[in-house]
Amino acid sequence: MTKKVLNSEEIKEFIDKYKQYELTPPSDYIAHYFKVNGATISIFNTGTITIQGNNLEDFSKYLDEKEASSFNDINYDNYNTIGADEVGTGDSFGPIVCASVFVEVDKVSYLKSLGVRDSKELSDDKILTIAPKIINNFKHQVSICRNEVYNDNIDRINLNAMKAKLHNSNIIKLTSKVDYDYVCLDQFSSIENYYSYLGSNAFKNIKFETKGESKSIAVASSSIIARYYLIKEFERLNKIYGYILPKGSGEPAQEMIERIKLDGKHDILYHIAKLNFKNFK
Numbered sequence: 001m002t003k004k005v006l007n008s009e010e011i012k013e014f015i016d017k018y019k020q021y022e023l024t025p026p027s028d029y030i031a032h033y034f035k036v037n038g039a040t041i042s043i044f045n046t047g048t049i050t051i052q053g054n055n056l057e058d059f060s061k062y063l064d065e066k067e068a069s070s071f072n073d074i075n076y077d078n079y080n081t082i083g084a085d086e087v088g089t090g091d092s093f094g095p096i097v098c099a100s101v102f103v104e105v106d107k108v109s110y111l112k113s114l115g116v117r118d119s120k121e122l123s124d125d126k127i128l129t130i131a132p133k134i135i136n137n138f139k140h141q142v143s144i145c146r147n148e149v150y151n152d153n154i155d156r157i158n159l160n161a162m163k164a165k166l167h168n169s170n171i172i173k174l175t176s177k178v179d180y181d182y183v184c185l186d187q188f189s190s191i192e193n194y195y196s197y198l199g200s201n202a203f204k205n206i207k208f209e210t211k212g213e214s215k216s217i218a219v220a221s222s223s224i225i226a227r228y229y230l231i232k233e234f235e236r237l238n239k240i241y242g243y244i245l246p247k248g249s250g251e252p253a254q255e256m257i258e259r260i261k262l263d264g265k266h267d268i269l270y271h272i273a274k275l276n277f278k279n280f281k
Contacts (some may be wrong), residue, residue, distance in 0.1 A: 004062060004182075005048050014043065014062060033241050037191040038204065053204070058191075074207065076216035077108045079181035082174055083218025084167050085225040087119065089159060092253040092277050093245040095233050096145040098158075098166035099226035101138050102178045103218035110137075111217050118213035120222040124231055131228030134221050139178055141170035142229055147271055154276045160189040161197040171203045184217050186212035237272050241265075245272060 006014070011032075015022070018034050019042070025033040025042070032043040051059050076083075086098040105112065109213060114130050115122075120128070134140070134249040143166040153162065170181055182270055187208040195202050211218035243260065246252035257279050269275060 005046070006043070006062065007047070007113070010062065011043060011047060011049075014039050014041075014049070014098075022276070026076060035071070035274065038195045038202075060215055074182065076182055076184050076207075076218060078104075078105060080104045080179065081216055081218040082171065082178070082180050083184045083186075083212065083213065083216050083222045084171060084184070085119075085186040085219050085223040085226055086163055086167070087223065088229050089163070090249060091230075091247050091274070092249040092257070093234070093273050094230060094237065095147060095191070095227045096150065096162065096166070097142065097226040098145075098163060098170055099142045099222040099229070100170040100174045101134065101140040101218055101221040101225060102174055102180060103138060103221060107138065108217055111221060116217055116220050116224060118220055119227040120213075122224070122227075127224055127227050127231060131224050134222070134225055135228070139174060140222070140225055141174045142225060143167075143170050144229060144233065146233075147273060151270055151275050154274070158192065162195050163188060164197040168198050168201065168203055171206070175203065182207055184209055184212055184216045184219055186210075241268050243272075249277060249279060 014045070015032055018036055021036045023033050025031065029044055030042045034041040037058060039051055039059065041059070042050045044050070049062055051062070082100055082102050084098070084100040086096060086189060087228050088094055088096040088267060111134070114133060115126070116130065116134070123266070145162060145166060148161070167185060171185075175183065183205065184207045187210050189197075191208055194206075194208070209215050209219070213223050214239045216219075234245055234247070243256065246256055257269070257273070260266065270281070273280070
């Protein structure tokens, strides 16, 4: 928890900025009470502000200089970090795969020697070479949302909520097994929405990073593992249903959809595709 005394101008500025998040104070000693993006803020009648919870860096302006300076950009590769990322969300065919990987500081150089970076920059062949080495040498968790589950739930839960639940499950399991410094998630929604999707089940103290693969080798490693399992899922579906399913959602995917329909196998789409995609409208 952080604590600082604000002057009247600072209090007014804070209230104006976060008024939409203001709630009824739980005590007569608290003049203003807010819940913002996983953090709870109390401004007492004395002018003291207390901030506790997650994402305190969002309020660095209202913290002591020492506290605020601690929220500079983090070099995650200098810490024992759990990275989390997902793949498959933009593909008409195949599942969604979320992965989390724990990378200790002394293992970073090994991953760099393998050529670990954002999985989108690597070919499938390279993924198939690198990923097993990560899987066999690093603690990790993987969750796969197959098409049947996706199609059964997408009408009542949006895609970001699905991803949040998969990541939350992975992170809770992995953090129980390792001694970590940070959990870094490649950000796909606002922080407030992420935690609202999960409610009281949410794992707290996550660092949300846009383009997380470029900021943490742990996140890059998780994207590689997720991509590996996605490739394997496509291979499984191809073998079961007798089609070479294309990745992505562009023209090749549209052509495959039409081919499957022409073959009179429309029913298999439930098992291999995301039926809410515009390809199917």
